Amino acid sequence: MKYGILAFFILILASCNNQETEQSIRGQITAYRKDAAELNQKITELEKKLSAMNSGDNSTQKILVEVSAVSFEPFNHYIEVSGTAEAVKEAFISPEVAGQVREIYVKEGDYVEKGQLLAKLNSEVNESNIAEMESSLELATITCEKQKRLWEKGIGSEIQYLNAKNSKESFEQKLVTLRAQLDMVMIKSPVSGVVDEIYHKKGELATPGSQLMQIVNLDDLYINADVSETYLAQVNEGAIVKVEFPVYPDMNLEVPIYRKGNVINPNNRTFTVQLKLKNPDRLLKPNILAIIHINDFSSDSAVVITSALIKQDITGSYLYIMEQTNGKWIAKKVYVTPGKSYLDKTMVVKGLQPGQQVIVQGYNQVSDGSEIYVKTNNAS
Numbered sequence: 286m287k288y289g290i291l292a293f294f295i296l297i298l299a300s301c302n303n304q305e306t307e308q309s310i311r312g313q314i315t316a317y318r319k320d321a322a323e324l325n326q327k328i329t330e331l332e333k334k335l336s337a338m339n340s341g342d343n344s345t346q347k348i349l350v351e352v353s354a355v356s357f358e359p360f361n362h363y364i365e366v367s368g369t370a371e372a373v374k375e376a377f378i379s380p381e382v383a384g385q386v387r388e389i390y391v392k393e394g395d396y397v398e399k400g401q402l403l404a405k406l407n408s409e410v411n412e413s414n415i416a417e418m419e420s421s422l423e424l425a426t427i428t429c430e431k432q433k434r435l436w437e438k439g440i441g442s443e444i445q446y447l448n449a450k451n452s453k454e455s456f457e458q459k460l461v462t463l464r465a466q467l468d469m470v471m472i473k474s475p476v477s478g479v480v481d482e483i484y485h486k487k488g489e490l491a492t493p494g495s496q497l498m499q500i501v502n503l504d505d506l507y508i509n510a511d512v513s514e515t516y517l518a519q520v521n522e523g524a525i526v527k528v529e530f531p532v533y534p535d536m537n538l539e540v541p542i543y544r545k546g547n548v549i550n551p552n553n554r555t556f557t558v559q560l561k562l563k564n565p566d567r568l569l570k571p572n573i574l575a576i577i578h579i580n581d582f583s584s585d586s587a588v589v590i591t592s593a594l595i596k597q598d599i600t601g602s603y604l605y606i607m608e609q610t611n612g613k614w615i616a617k618k619v620y621v622t623p624g625k626s627y628l629d630k631t632m633v634v635k636g637l638q639p640g641q642q643v644i645v646q647g648y649n650q651v652s653d654g655s656e657i658y659v660k661t662n663n664a665s
């Protein structure tokens with residue numbers, strides 16, 4: 286009992302120590318952040334004093350930079366989604382009737398035409414039934430013709446002729462059915478394409494619903510992708526998108542959106558986008574990975590800069606421009622409002638004006654007020 290009480294108090298003490306340790310760490314982080322802000326401010330002030338002490342045209346005391354003039358240019362933003370390819374025409378061949386595989390007339394990799402004979406099931410019973418039915422039909426036909434002649438001569442009754450005629454027609458219909466059944470054991474290709482895989486061997490039993498072989502046509506493909514419902518309003522059928530394939534880095538296609546799904550998947554909140562494209566040289570295969578670039582924003586006139594130029598501090602996003610003060614070129618810290626980013630470019634919504642000179646090289650060495658010089662002709 287005493288040991289249990291002692292263990293209980295030890296647990297409480299450990300919990301208190303953990304809480305005190307967490308609070309202590311948070312306090313240290315806050316103090317360090319405050320110290321860092323004060324140090325940055327002191328460094329900036331010292332740099333300004335150092336810049337003021339270095340008078341004259343001694344460029345060794347200045348920071349070498351390169352600048353680029355702000356201008357309006359087109360900007361396009363794309364969302365990237367991954368998709369997979371699917372053959373437009375593909376068939377998993379299955380027999381309509383059960384039977385033993387007697388012959389397989391193709392091999393994997395063969396190109397077949399629509400309607401070409403692929404395989405044949407055991408048809409001995411069908412052929413025997415057809416032969417028997419043909420014999421019965423022949424007899425019924427002769428009997429019908431004789432009854433007809435007798436009836437036309439007034440010998441015999443009309444009912445006898447009609448029974449013979451009905452028997453003949455019944456055998457004809459049964460023969461049609463048997464021949465249709467025989468045709469079912471002759472397995473033909475429903476599409477033109479390549480025999481990708483054969484699942485049965487000669488002598489094995491094939492049944493309806495079981496896959497005998499797979500035929501795939503590589504001339505046309507679908508590309509299926511799931512897109513977040515966030516972009517439902519920006520994605521429309523007929524819009525041109527860019528398609529890339531990681532396994533073929535040099536293949537870049539532009540195709541329209543063929544179909545846009547009408548249902549949101551509740552599991553991942555996406556809708557389906559489908560492309561349809563020609564397969565050049567049949568290089569693309571079903572299930573190959575594709576990267577689709579869908580344009581969701583475009584501007585014909587925007588301020589666009591390299592994303593790496595934009596930095597962050599406690600106030601917000603900023604960059605450095607070149608400005609002349611008291612006859613000297615200095616780096617000026619300017620806060621901006623970034624917009625959309627794509628690849629290494631960012632659109633600046635607010636904070637920059639056309640003609641301003643943005644520091645594009647040496648921006649990591651300057652601070653607000655640092656004296657600079659350039660070796661380009663962008664500034665005089």
